[in-house]
Amino acid sequence: MNNEITTVTSGDLVERQNTNLDLFKFEKSLITYLQEIGLPYESVLVPVPQRITVYRNIPDALSELSPEAKSNSLYISKFVAAVTAGLFDAALNYLWDETINELRNRVVQYDLNYFFDNAVKSQEKRKRLKDESDLDKIDDSELIHGAKEIGLISELGFKHLDYIRYMRNWASAAHPNQNELTGLQIVSWLETCINEVISLPLSNITIEIKKLLTNIKANIISDEEAKQIAFFFQDFSQEQSNTLVQGLFGIYTRTDTTTQVRENIHRLLPYLWGYVDENTKNLIGIKYGKFVANNDQEEQKNARAFLEIVSAESYIPDGLRAAEIEAALDDLLVAHRGTNNFYSEPPLARELSRLIGDSKIPEQVNKKYVITLVEIFLTNGNGVAWNAEPIYTDLIKQFDSNQALIAILSFNDETISSRLQFRLCQNKFKELLDILKIKITSSAVTELIKEIESFSGPLDKMKDDSRFRKKVDTLQKIVS
Secondary structure, X not given: OOOOEOOOOOOOOOOEOOHHHHHHXXXXXXXXXXXHXXXXXXXXXXXXXXXXXXXXXXXXXXXXXXXXXXXXXXXXHHHHHHHHHOOHHHHHHHHHHHHHHHHHHHHHHHOHHHXXXXXXXXXXXXXXXXXXXXXXXXXXXXXXXXXXXXXXXXXXXXXXXXXXXXXXXXXXXXXXXXXXXXXXXXXXXXXXXXXXXXXXXXXXXXXHHHHHHHHHHHOOOOHHHHHHHHHHHOOOOHHHHHHHHHHHHHHHHOOOOOHHHHHHHHHHXXXXXXXXXXXXXXXXXXXXXXXHHOOOHHXXXXXXXXXXXOOOHHHOOOOOHHHHHHHHHHHHHHHHHOOOHHXXXXXXXXXXXXXXXXXXXXXXXXXXXXXXXXXXXXXXXXXXXXXXXXXXXXXXXXOOXXXXXHHHXXXXXXXXXXXXXXXXXXXHHHHHHHHHHHHOOOHHHHHHHHHHHHOOOOHHHHHHOHHHHHHHHHHHHHHO
């Protein structure tokens, strides 16, 4: 072995050709020690060549970080240490810890309440979240979903992080699977976390929304200024409009919001409301219904006033059943995305089934009901919640033709598309199609199902395929 030393630029790791020899010596010493004290020693460490792969690529991955960011990245240092030791499962944990820390810091620096309003689906849970210390009550799934909602990460970034979160949960130090992780995977995930979170600059619109939220809370917005701000709404995507109106609703209905802030929102809301989709308008009506059901009198009064600003009282549910179903769906989603879902899902699934019975789903929650059932039926990618799955199957079999179409088109939903990265979810989606075929009479939908079944590429890429996009755009008019 050639032991010549080759140096690289200052600030990068120093790569020596004798690194291989050093790592082999370290591994031999550790294995000898484990043997001496009678502990298992086989399949404990990742092979040295895999570690060398990571070593060679770390400098390039870290090149996107500023010197200040590097100096504060404690968990990346631990990541490198774990890689050196040959413990890739532990390295993945440290990388995820660094990513989650950075996301939490970004949330705090952006607008904490705005994040809570969009990330937390349960209204009861939202009431208990007040300040930065409450971020610990937000699980990783809620964090990355919420970060996507408010624009702190991109849709592609969310998809990558959702996959890394899955691998962290099922192939990390919590499970004996470290040898399934390769050097190329580890360094690729390091690069993804750095590019999509740690070093990612905020988009211009995300920055402008932050400025707007600050302005709403700190200044008086005149009628003329509201008109000027309204031109900015034209540049929003549909998701950004939906997210902002839900954030404004959260601000408006909070009991500690000042009169001046509500007046600012009053001036802005009529200009934004026209950009919000029907599903979001229905969800705001349902939130009003929840305040009524919970006897939250002040929030109820504020929510009613919010709707009256834009003459949107028609979105208030006819009864409180829609609000009850929406709350049950939120609770089920929180459980499904959590780490103990196999145990926590079944009782919540039974409660949802009890609420649904044989009755028609209220229009206000129809789309959310279908998309939620699709997500939980597809599983989290790791395994099936056996005690809950028969309930999901029975509820899906009750879909009418319109709900079946929403479910078939769900591959275009960001969350569902992300799930379709995983083999188990892909198989469950095909199983879903088999259940729904009998409900379809439209030849266009039948043709779409056949194309999905014959699609040769990864199912999570269908939403980006031009052929499918055209068909989705046409068929969505039926369910809009």
